Each structure stands twice: as C-alpha cells, then as structure tokens.
Amino acid sequence: MITDNYIKKRDGIGSMFHDIALEAHAIDTIPIEMDYTLFYTGRQAVKYILETIKENHNIEKIWMPSYYCQHVTRWIKKVYTNLHFYDINPFEFHSAVDVNSFASKNDVVLINNYWGLSDGFSKTADSPIIIEDHSHGWLTKNCMKSKADYCFVSLRKTLPIPLGGICWKPNAKMETAKNHFIDDPKFYDVFDRLHLAMKAKYDYKKGTTQIEKTGYLKVMEDTEDFLDANHEIISVRPQDVRLLETYLPLNFLAHKAANLNLLYQHIQPTPLIQIIKRPDYTSFGLLLLLKEQSLWASLRNQLIENEIYPSFLWPDNKSLPELGYVLNIHVDFRYHAIDMVYIANTINDWIRFNTKA
C-alpha cells in the first residue's frame, strides 16, 4: 500500500514530471498501431501536418477554436497568416462541431478534443481537411478511433518526458516530408537541460540531493520562451525516439481513471462547483468549473495554500467569462489514493466554508 503523499512532497517545485525511468511503476501497455511520426513538441507536429497538406493543397483558411491554448494559438499565428476562429463551447461534449457551417473545402479546421471528452466533429464529402488535437486525451477512445484526416498530440502533457509530440493519419500512412526537418544542436541542448532537471527532481524527491528551486523553475521558464521563439521542425535524435517510444504504449489512462473515480466519490456535491466529467470517458484531470471569478480565485488560493497546484485552462481566453472559470488538478500516475483523499478533503473544506448555513 502506498502511504507516501506525493502532494506533500512536491514542495512547490513545479508540475513538470520527474524522471521515472528508475522507478517501478506497474503499468499495462496498449498497442500503438498507427503509423506515426515523432516530434519534440505538439506545435511542431501541427506545423508538419500543415506543411504536408500544403504540398498538395492550396490552404485558403486555417480555422482554430476560439477556446484553445493561447501559447499554441500565438505560435501558429506567427507561422501562418491565414488564421480564422470559430466559436465553441468546450463543455458541450455531445455536440460535434459542424465544420461545414463555417469552413469550405479548401480550408483546414483544427478540432480540439477538450479534456479527452469531446465528440469531435461532423463532416461530409465536401468538408474541409480536419486536424484533431488530442493533447488532453492521449489514448482516449476518440483519440484512438479518430475520424479526422490528421491527428497530433503534445506528449509531455501525459508522458514523463521533457518534450514530445506525435502525429498520424487515422487508418492511413502519414505522408513523409523529410525535407521539413532540420537538426538543431541548440534545441537538443534545451531538451537535455530539461531532462537533467527532471532527473534532479527525481533525486530531490528521493531525498538524495538538494535542488535550488529558483534555478529549477528557471529551466522550465527558459524552455517555454525558447519553444515560443523556435518555429522550425527539429528532427528527433535516435536516443530521444527511444525515450519517447519507451513511454508511448504505457496505459497511464487507467491509473488516471481510478484516481478520478475516487475523487468523484469523495467530493461533496455542491452548486458552487461543476465537475467536468462524462460517463465512460476519462478526463485529462480533475476539472472544476466555477461560474464566478471570485469563487475560482478563492478555491485556487485554498488549493495552493495546501500545496495543490491547479492549472488554469486557459488564461487570457476571451470567451471565458461567459463560460466560467476552469481549474485542472493533475491526477496522473504520480498520485495515488492517499493524494486523492487529500485533494477531496481540501475541496470539501472549501465547500463547507463557502456554503452558508
């Protein structure tokens, strides 16, 4: 039985995965049957797809969802000028995006699988080309059985790797466009630095080393700045292909599902918080939707005070105020039942405090 509370040992050193290569995690594998291409980032994977499409099509417009990761949107905007946005409610999982209502055959539409719960899109023979982003739903059923023309995933959201991306063409062979890749020693240095930081975090958690928190967090910040400024597609070194492929078939989703079920059982029902979930689907994390910013901020503070660091999906998103405010709490393989009870108790304390008698 695991009695170690991972959250309590986290000590404010960021949500990046620590290295797990040396740890014994009993995780099942799933066959990865698609014909895939690997990258260092999800951004590079989507650029590769777009460049591959451009070889045979004149893309008129690229459509992106209005509610999406602002870093990726900004990056794509720098690389492509013909960006347009379509409105979407990320919490209406059952309504498939009707791509023909705004895009035409010569366009490309990016669909996001929100939290691993979305039903995707409806299309006809005249539909635009569809690219689906499964970064929040790697291995979910919609990811593995996608009907899109192309799919991609930012793998570092799910796998304990410094960086990683993958793309594939469902039920088909991905065109190879080797000429789009370059070697970049600077990029490899960034990857190696980040990998060292993950290893340091592993040693720190084992208690065998000290970590200088500001230096550690700076590596992560610098990496994000570097990724934002880098617009090339970098060939993945053979040793990094091996690293990515070690983790690719591991079924981290099953562990997440077990953790989420515990949370769903333990968190008190309340009108203050809507838990974003869907029967028979496994969501990216524990997703909490709050209607008011003040409540969102108050819960976020309470979580941080208790060393639970939620992410905000996504800040600066203009469509957010009408939709509400989302907090995501990671519940991946690093966390166990004891952490889930701790998270549920922290949330329940907040609910009690904010519920007038």
Ligand SMILES: Cc1ncc(COP(=O)(O)O)c(C=O)c1O
């Ligand atoms: C939904 C989604 N897709 C893609 C990406 C981009 O991934 P990467 O950072 O690997 O380029 C992100 C965030 O970074 C994301 O949140």
